[in-house]
Every structure is written in C-alpha cells, then in structure tokens.
Amino acid sequence: MSDILRAAVIGLGSMGANHARVLGDTPGVELCGVADADPERVRKATGGRPIPGFPDAATMLAETKPDFVSVVVPTQLHESVALQVIAAGAHVLVEKPIAATLEAARRIARAAEERGVLLTVGHIERFNPAIRELKGRLDAGQGGAVLQVRARRVGPFPHRIRDVGVIHDLAPHDIDIMRYLLSDEVDRVFAEARRHINTDNEDLFAGMLRFHRGAMGLLDINWLTPTKERTLTVLCERGMFVANYAAQSLEFFENYAATAREGAIASVTEGPMTRYPVANREPLRVELESFRDAILAGGPAPVSAEDGMRALAVSEALVRSSMEDRPVTPDEVMAQT
Ligand SMILES: NC(=O)c1ccc[n+]([C@@H]2O[C@H](COP(=O)([O-])OP(=O)(O)OC[C@H]3O[C@@H](n4cnc5c(N)ncnc54)[C@H](O)[C@@H]3O)[C@@H](O)[C@H]2O)c1
Helix, strand or coil, X not given: CXXXXXXXXXXXXXXXHHXXXXXXXXXXXXXXXXXXXXXXXXXXXXXXXXXXXXXXXXXHHHHHCCCEEEECCXXXXXXXXXXHHHHCCCEEEEECCCCCCHHHHHXXXXXXXXXXXXXXXXXXXXXXXXXXXXXXXXXXXXCCCEEEEEEEEECCCCCCCCCCCHHHHHHHHHHHHHXXXXXXXXXXXXXXXXXXXXXXXXXXXXXXXXXXXCCEEEEEEECCCCCCEEEEEEEECCEEXXXXXXXXXXXXEEECCCCCCCCCCCCCCEEEEEEECXXXXXXXXXXXXXXXXXXXXXXXXXXXXXXXXXXXXXXXXXHHHHHHCCCECXXXXXXXX
C-alpha cells in the first residue's frame, strides 16, 4: 500500500456527498471512485472533476480497487454494502448507526475481523472540536464528578429518511458521546416515544439513561421542532459545561459554592462563566483524516465496531422501552441477538 490511499464513497445522498467532497481534497488521499444507484447523484458528486462514477458498488469496487471506502447508503443497506466492501479487501467506514439491527452489526464486525480490514463507524461528534475540548477538561477533573449529561438534538422532519425512526437515526450520536465523555456504559434505559407524522416509526422521543457509575443521561430528541438545536449540557459537582455541537462552542458555569468534599455538594451558587476558545474544524474532515491515519498506522480504528454496537444496543433498548413501557437493559438486548 502506497502512502497515498485510494478512497471511494458508496451512497451520495445528503451525507455521502460530503464524504466525497472532503475525501476529494484530503491530503494523502486520492478519491478514486464514487457510486450511487441514482445517476443524478453520481453526476453531481463528480461534476467537473475527473472522478470515475458508477451506478453500483460491485462495479466500482472491481474497477477502482480502493484502499478504503465510506459506506453512506440508507441504514437498512449498511450490512449488504459493507459486506461487499469488506469482501473486496478494503477498509471500511460505515456511517452511524453501524447497522439497522445488532445481528447485522455483528455480521459486519465478524466479516471485517476475518478479512483483516479496519472497520470504523461514523460517530462524527467524537471529532467535533468542542467535544474534544470538553473531553480533555472532564478527564482532567475540572468539574468534579459528573452528575448528569443532557443532550438536545431537535429539528424539522427529514422526509428522505423512511427506513428508521428518530431514535435509531439521531440518538446514537449522543449515546456515543455520553459513553465517550463518561468512559462508562449504560446499565438501563427508559423511554417515551410518539409518532405524529405518518410514517412507520417514532419522530418524538425522550429517554433516560442510567450509567454504571451513577451518572444520569437525558435525551431530548425529535424531528418535530421547527428550529434546529444540537446541544449538550454536562452537570458536574463544581459547575456545568454547555457545548453547542453546531456552533462548536464550549462554556463552563462555575458553581461558586462547590465543596471539595467528595460525593457531596454543600450548596450551589452561580459563579463566573468562561467561554473557551475552540479552534473550529469540520468534524467530518477530522474523522476521515483520523481514519486515514489509522489505516497507515495499521490500526486501531478511531471508533471501533464495539462502540458502534454499544450505541446501537442502547438505541434498541430505548425503542423497546418505549414500546413495552418498561425499563430495559442494553445487556438484555445484546444477549437476545
Ligand atoms: N454522521 C452523520 O452526521 C450523518 C448525517 C446524515 C446521515 N448519516 C447516515 O448516512 C447514511 C445515509 O444518510 P443520508 O441522509 O445521506 O441518506 P440519503 O437518502 O440522502 O442518501 C442515500 C443515498 O444512497 C443511495 N443508495 C441507495 N441504495 C444504494 C445502493 N445499493 N448502492 C449505492 N447507492 C445507493 C441513494 O440513491 C442515495 O443517494 C445513513 O446511515 C445515515 O444515518 C450520518
């Protein structure tokens, strides 16, 4: 393998077109091919650039022999397309969620392991500079113990997404970020979900997560809000971080009266607020550069298949909880699949 990696993209919809754009000018990468079942999407993605476009994954893989491929087809198709990429011996980035079901995710992970290729999952928010800044500060113990993490990811209904509901489509972003920031696993979830717009799946959802070491996670996610919001609040003993994923901003509101005594907050008063400088970068660019570097280094994948499966298991537990009106453990979901 040369130092210039040959990359390809399968699926050139609203997200895949971004993969093609970014890979088209990533140093150390040559975009060698793109594929989409829709010829208009291929035309748009290649428009004016000398990139071979194909109507299907199989022809593209056979003719261009890429070193790595972004799989950006609808979630229900992740398994079949990722398995083709892996069979062709290319490293693979599968967009989030890793697959539509845990069984499918396991088959993808097993195939990648057997073929000896790297598999990573597009949990893009891990590459958001504001989240990286927050992770560094939490790991340094800035706020003390984390009590609660609350994510709000709301916006208008995306009519193109018909194959999964809002839980599987959006919650994996924040589930993954909560696991990543807390370095902890979810023990139990409870969810309420509703379907208001006429599709087969839920579009309004509220979820509660119990993390193993005691932190509480709250998810407020829907496709019914006229204005888009992507925020994360981390409430700690000694203050509160507020991150805005979209603006890539991070603030800390100090609890002036915070005690140093472990496990106890004597009182809470409003202290100074600090806004940290965050060097903004497109998270997708950071993600794809990280995958490029991981391939050149021989691994590990920046976000593992296990991370992808854990986020999916929590999403499945949330769906099940909302349907069965009871708390559900991700372990129960994992054990049954
Ligand atoms: N990481 C993120 O922030 C993020 C954002 C949006 C979407 N996504 C994920 O990306 C994936 C795609 O979502 P989208 O919003 O771009 O969907 P989309 O519907 O806009 O695009 C999907 C594209 O795949 C093409 N396609 C379908 N079947 C194909 C096949 N067999 N071979 C080749 N092309 C095929 C379609 O023609 C379409 O152009 C989903 O899994 C979604 O969850 C991730």
